[in-house]
Amino acid sequence: MEKRIRRQRCQLPSCYYEGYLQKRSIKDKVARKLWTCLCGNTLFFFNEMRDADYIEKLDLSGMISVTDDNSQDHNLDAARFILRIKDRNIKFTAPSAEARELWKGYIYSVAKLFVPSSLNLLPGQVQMLKQTVELEKQRPKNIIPPAVTSCSHYVSVQADMPACYHSVSRVDAELLLEKEAERGNMLLRPGRDGNSFAVTTRQDLYGPVFRHYRVTRKHEGGFFIDVDNPVPCATLHDVINYLVEKTNGVLIPLLIEQTYEDHISYILSDVESGEMSVQQALSIVPPSVPLKPAVLRKPTPEPAPAPTVEESLCLNDMKDTGGPANSSAVPLAPLEKITPRKALMPPIAALRKIPPAPSPRNKIRKMGTHSDTT
Incomplete structure (x- = not known):
């Protein structure tokens, strides 16, 4: 069909x-x-x-x-x-x-x-x-x-069938439900006469129990489940939904997920030896998109070190004499108060103690005393 x-x-x-x-x-x-x-x-x-x-x-x-x-x-x-x-x-x-x-x-x-x-x-x-x-x-x-239209506009997408539809015979339906018992216990399949459909179910009651229900097409459109009291259904989807609802979810449609390959492979024949081998196609990695150039930031200038006392004096002198110093020069640090250094003493004088020189008053006194005695 x-x-x-x-x-x-x-x-x-x-x-x-x-x-x-x-x-x-x-x-x-x-x-x-x-x-x-x-x-x-x-x-x-x-x-x-x-x-x-x-x-x-x-x-x-x-x-x-x-x-x-x-x-x-x-x-x-x-x-x-x-x-x-x-x-x-x-x-x-x-x-x-x-x-x-x-x-x-x-x-x-x-x-x-x-x-x-x-x-x-x-x-x-x-x-x-x-x-x-x-x-x-x-x-x-x-x-x-359609003769001049691109085939991509008329690609067949999906058959008008529920997801639990399997094109198998009555015996194969029972074997499929027995093999995939963990995934579901009900499937829709083509009928024996080619113009109708059938629903096959499997349940356990001291062993597997299979039941088959005929789904007949109506002349005016739609379907009905052919039981003692026929159940009209507009579509095959409604047939499956009706059986699921009336059994309170005991009947579960059999859905088998399709697997897909992870790699592109092909069978290659060796001309000399005649051996067949499975080869994997090399995956071509698309070129990566270049990254946007980063915005370069100007480095922050480090603060100039404070000039020493000698540098400050030199710069001040140049500024006073009309030298290269100008208003854009680095501001000078304030001059510190310079403490005058004491004169260095010779090492020998530092080691021995030199008596202090007599004051003029003492010298005059001594001279007077000496004259009186004479």
Whole structure:
């Protein structure tokens, strides 16, 4: 069976309007809150706003009408509307009455290529719808045929399958669940007839117990779990979520992480000997980006040492005589008071004591005494 592939959100047509909507078909019992994007003339539904892969899409080329839903409901503030497409009706619930009018206006304008006059919108909102109509009219002309388009724009991204889908047979599914018992106990696989699917589970009850559930595709779209009371599900993701919720998390989807090589290697054959060997490709390190030059700071000049006394005297003399000293010279330190040094005594006089010389008065006295005696 060939897997359905789809493009990511970035590869979809231009988005005209988006927001959360509760979607419920007439036959569905529970409404689902989905992030809805109007891209071109198709509605794409995502589980969450940040998801890259959509889970459903709805073509609006066969739209018949879009009208308010005035049926009785316990939620009096619900802004509901019904979208009629060919042989089915789909009910939506918008977060507010204004959002409902905008959704109706965008859907009708894109599908019929003109703005309806029965909507309760502001002039600016009507102008946006007119611009959307013009863009939608030009969109088919801007589509490039796949033959001349770069293959990078049409790369298949992900199959419309849950992560626990494994393309194995009934027996191989049991062996896989037995081998990977620590990673999960439930997987989705293709059915025997090629048009349906099956869910295989494994649990322990005095030994391994395997169970298989058929998942059949509905003619009008969607799936249902084929048990005594069939369980309708819009997508295969809902099938897995239903089994996980109803078993209180006992059933765990089998997720096998894919491993990747750490090095680039290749098999090389020796021409002379014929031997095969595994070689690793040399990794080329990209040149490093040169660092930005650092801002060089000017070195801080060290303070000049204070001049000595002799230097201060010399500089002062030069300044007084008109020498090279000028106003830009280094300021001189204040002169210190110089204490006069005593004369050095000869070494011999320092060793022996010299008696002090007599004063003139004593000398006269001595001379007088000597004269009296004579």
